[in-house]
């Protein structure tokens with residue numbers, strides 16, 4: 579393999595994971611070609627919680643300073659009973675989070691994070707971002723990997739030393755690998771829908787939220803049949819709402835439609851004000867939650883899957899994007915630290931990332947059980963939350979939010 583080809587990084591997909599990977603590889607001196615099928619990068623209208631394990635990496639890559647003017651530092655995560663609206667627990671964030679975990683806990687509009695990443699990418703001459711370019715095939719030869727990229731109906735082969743599949747939960751890179759090796763799997767519908775709406779803070783719905791939630795916090799309303807997370811975005815001008823219910827499979831895509839009756843039914847025995855907020859907040863878009871659990875995330879020939887393409891998860895721990903950011907940063911650093919043998923770096927990367935992601939998956943599963951608990955289990959949960967000091971609730975999250983790549987790799 580020529581030196582130039584072996585250093586060329588080809589990334590498929592310019593979502594949060596792909597854009598972060600482009601910056602992380604460029605930072606370590608690799609030329610990057612990044613292909614995105616959409617003509618224009620449009621972030622689905624929704625918010626994101628960005629915990630310190632992710633913002634620490636964004637700070638290193640020069641993204642955080644661009645995001646901060648638009649982001650909000652919530653003062654706490656507050657859990658409330660959706661029927662009584664009683665506060666069940668409060669985990670302090672704000673300054674306390676920054677002191678404890680060494681980087682800020684933020685909430686932001688997804689579009690603002692994407693814009694900050696894009697701005698940083700645009701400043702790097704070593705990153706070539708091509709939009710309207712869909713990767714339709716990959717091939718491996720003794721010289722490296724190559725991707726077939728279709729732009730305006732024309733197909734071109736693009737060669738490189740490493741191909742990073744950052745093309746999301748319905749990844750075509752993963753599908754291609756699944757056709758060749760049983761270790762790669764299709765995504766699975768989780769049987770749940772994520773409903774999303776953004777309301778202006780001054781609207782009737784926004785004012786109800788101000789009464790039943792906390793304007794400067796992440797508020798999660800818990801109920802056996804559903805839960806809803808609400809927090810301010812766009813410097814407090816809007817409130818992001820994400821509600822989760824069971825539901826039938828709908829068409830794949832970030833902003834789909836499902837029968838609104840499912841959501842109205844899910845909130846029918848919650849507090850009247852919460853049900854009213856949900857009714858006023860439309861139009862809601864629906865996202866069919868798919869997960870990806872597979873034996874491998876890498877192929878030794880020089881292919882790595884990162885972010886949702888590797889391990890899409892339900893958002894009960896609010897960590898999907900954060901895991902993509904961690905994946906991207908660690909992959910670039912390991913490839914740079916062990917030059918000459920990408921196969922070894924890929925194996926080391928996968929072995930280091932897998933236990934971390936699995937622990938996050940377990941935390942998400944625990945949150946789902948706790949948040950949707952009913953009857954005696956809900957009573958026990960409320961008792962535990964009421965008696966556990968806030969300091970202990972924060973300490974329970976040290977492994978997650980205090981994670982540092984340097985320590986995980988022990989460089």
Ligand SMILES: Cc1cc2nc3c(=O)[nH]c(=O)nc-3n(C[C@H](O)[C@H](O)[C@H](O)COP(=O)(O)OP(=O)(O)OC[C@H]3O[C@@H](n4cnc5c(N)ncnc54)[C@H](O)[C@@H]3O)c2cc1C
Nearest residue numbers: 591593594595615627713745746885886896897898899900
């Ligand atoms: C309701 C909800 C709330 C969430 N909240 C949080 C949260 O608070 N915090 C958090 O960390 N995570 C959260 N997540 C998870 C997070 O949104 C995802 O994990 C994250 O967006 C995945 O990023 P990605 O870059 O891996 O994939 P994507 O964002 O899906 O990006 C993939 C990109 O690849 C492109 N692409 C696909 N195929 C091709 C191809 N063949 N050729 C070229 N380009 C291609 C796509 O167009 C897309 O731009 C949430 C998810 C949901 C549904």
